[in-house]
Amino acid sequence: MILLCGIPSEGPIARAVAAAKQVDIPHLVLNQRQVGEWTLELELDGDLTGLLRGPDGTWDLDRFSGVYVRLAEPRSLPEVGDPPDAGKLARAQALFQALLAWLEVAPCRVANRLGPSASNMSKPYQAQRILACGLRTPPTTITNDPAEVRRFVAEHDQVIYKSISSTRSIVRRLTPSRARDLERVRHLPTQFQALIPGADVRVHVVGESIHATEISSAATDYRYAARDAQDVQMSPSVLPTEIEERCLALSRALELPVCGVDLRRTPDDQWFCFEVNPSPAYSFYEELGGQPISEALVEYLRGESGSTNGDLEDDDGASD
Amino acid sequence: MPYAVLAHRGDTDAKLLAEELERRASAPEVELVWADELLLDSRFTHRVDEAGVETEIACAGRRRLDSHELFGAACRLRHSLPPQFAGAPDTDREYAAMESYALLLSWLTSLDCPLVNPPSPGGLSGPVLGLLEWLALARASGLRSRRLQLAAPGAQPPPAEWQAVTGSLAASSTATFGVPPPEIPGEGQELWLEPVEGPAREALVVGERVFGEVTDEEATACVELARRAACPVLGVHLAAPTADGGETSVFCGAQTLPNLGREGAVAVAELLTGETA
Numbered sequence: 001m002i003l004l005c006g007i008p009s010e011g012p013i014a015r016a017v018a019a020a021k022q023v024d025i026p027h028l029v030l031n032q033r034q035v036g037e038w039t040l041e042l043e044l045d046g047d048l049t050g051l052l053r054g055p056d057g058t059w060d061l062d063r064f065s066g067v068y069v070r071l072a073e074p075r076s077l078p079e080v081g082d083p084p085d086a087g088k089l090a091r092a093q094a095l096f097q098a099l100l101a102w103l104e105v106a107p108c109r110v111a112n113r114l115g116p117s118a119s120n121m122s123k124p125y126q127a128q129r130i131l132a133c134g135l136r137t138p139p140t141t142i143t144n145d146p147a148e149v150r151r152f153v154a155e156h157d158q159v160i161y162k163s164i165s166s167t168r169s170i171v172r173r174l175t176p177s178r179a180r181d182l183e184r185v186r187h188l189p190t191q192f193q194a195l196i197p198g199a200d201v202r203v204h205v206v207g208e209s210i211h212a213t214e215i216s217s218a219a220t221d222y223r224y225a226a227r228d229a230q231d232v233q234m235s236p237s238v239l240p241t242e243i244e245e246r247c248l249a250l251s252r253a254l255e256l257p258v259c260g261v262d263l264r265r266t267p268d269d270q271w272f273c274f275e276v277n278p279s280p281a282y283s284f285y286e287e288l289g290g291q292p293i294s295e296a297l298v299e300y301l302r303g304e305s306g307s308t309n310g311d312l313e314d315d316d317g318a319s320d
Numbered sequence: 321m322p323y324a325v326l327a328h329r330g331d332t333d334a335k336l337l338a339e340e341l342e343r344r345a346s347a348p349e350v351e352l353v354w355a356d357e358l359l360l361d362s363r364f365t366h367r368v369d370e371a372g373v374e375t376e377i378a379c380a381g382r383r384r385l386d387s388h389e390l391f392g393a394a395c396r397l398r399h400s401l402p403p404q405f406a407g408a409p410d411t412d413r414e415y416a417a418m419e420s421y422a423l424l425l426s427w428l429t430s431l432d433c434p435l436v437n438p439p440s441p442g443g444l445s446g447p448v449l450g451l452l453e454w455l456a457l458a459r460a461s462g463l464r465s466r467r468l469q470l471a472a473p474g475a476q477p478p479p480a481e482w483q484a485v486t487g488s489l490a491a492s493s494t495a496t497f498g499v500p501p502p503e504i505p506g507e508g509q510e511l512w513l514e515p516v517e518g519p520a521r522e523a524l525v526v527g528e529r530v531f532g533e534v535t536d537e538e539a540t541a542c543v544e545l546a547r548r549a550a551c552p553v554l555g556v557h558l559a560a561p562t563a564d565g566g567e568t569s570v571f572c573g574a575q576t577l578p579n580l581g582r583e584g585a586v587a588v589a590e591l592l593t594g595e596t597a
Contacts, residue, residue: 024437039472040470040472040473041469041470041471042452042468042470044452044455044465044467044469044472045467046465046470048452050458050470051398053472057516064381082388098470100450101451101452101453102452104449104450104451104452104453105452105456115441115442115449115453118442119441121418121421121422121442122421122423122425122441123366123422124373124422124423125425125429127368127426128368128373128426128429128430131368136370137368138369139367140367140368140369141365141366141372142364142366142368142426143364143365143366144363144364145363145365147337148365163415163419163422164423164426165415165419165421165422166418167415169463172540187404187420187500188362188402188405188416188420189366189419189420189423191358201559309453
């Protein structure tokens, strides 16, 4: 049996549930919005054992071959209320923390564990891991020195800037008008990157399977294309073998068996990697690109495909 | 600029460590850099590209901390809030802290000199693990782990002598049991721990060396725990389960930023330099 944890109406969970039904994989949906109706009991006495209790039954934790985690922050649950009801919040947080703690040490497949997902907290840290796996990353400088930014801009045709951390930011070009505000970087180091021209390709790694989706959009950051009055189109794509292998190696190295790798293919067929998303909103790509990512996910959790292990953090993919 | 010690103001162990480094011939230059100096009063440039990573840090009134010139470093930073944002609105303060954290993590990771403790994605001065992870690691390392039970509200509690504590299951840099009971009893889940009535002991691991009152067997297990946690400087809390101290000690928690004292500072300086005073 596989366990799917999150909000059932949310795209990635909804698609995973549909796929599990489609391929007839026994599954249990832990609906996080049923605050107070789910509890996790653990006992550590040498070995770790436990029970998951829900509104319709009780399950031994050993029964789960794999767990998909897409938990919302407890305070954001409508059932907790605004302002939050102290008792409901306590119950929601207790379950949230217990689940995450258990999943860090659970022997089953987990997509993904919290610890490895933290690599996404620093883009330049991740860039070092990406480079170590043989993928290229854009030239980057992070600085609070306007002179360094000017030097960097002089070296590269076009430059973008974005957050250093996992905090979501819209990728923007450093235009001449924005460049006039460079003195503001003195307040806090800021990340600047050479703009890499080309087509965005989102790769979803699921265990040992690869699902590449090419994205066509004139927007600098396709995730916000609508805001810039631009369209987005997606289509399935096939990666060169060595790029596939490097994406798989990256997934293994980061201990993120299910992840979204943001690539860009330049007009002269060079491949660059921007970042790895530990909790990809794959449903967006599956819906528009038509690839069976959710099916691969539930098959992975069943334990019949792929290997490795590693979650969290929300972001539906980024490309620059 | 051979050695750097990064710490928050008031960290006396950091001062001791800087003193001990200065006493070593191979470390004639030591910079004890306070977090506020690093985050407020410095010029920071961190370049990442296919040629590698290059970092230049110029703190006002101090030697530069250019990455390729460092011989070794000790990081005792617990957080990364730039002081200039201390009074900013919550969202700005949080953003500044996360951005600074992301930068420091990348810089520290890129250093190819000896560094204690090496950063992890979750922590600048070592791994950030939850209690279950520490307990599992301790057990795998040869220590007896404290028994634990997480019970649903209203569930049958364990034997009366077990201690109820609150949800310290989440990861933190100091994983020690003994948090006060829940503010809203019966609402959250209840965490119970095996009682430990005997004297508590703390072992300090520095590389392959262990300080504190531990048996040879415990020392070996503590070193193995530090190795598995990728945390060469580690405080390990042990306690006897019974008041007479007669049984095998149990592992109660670990600390990635332990108190060093003079003895620990000497050991860390030796670990970084490979040299005695």
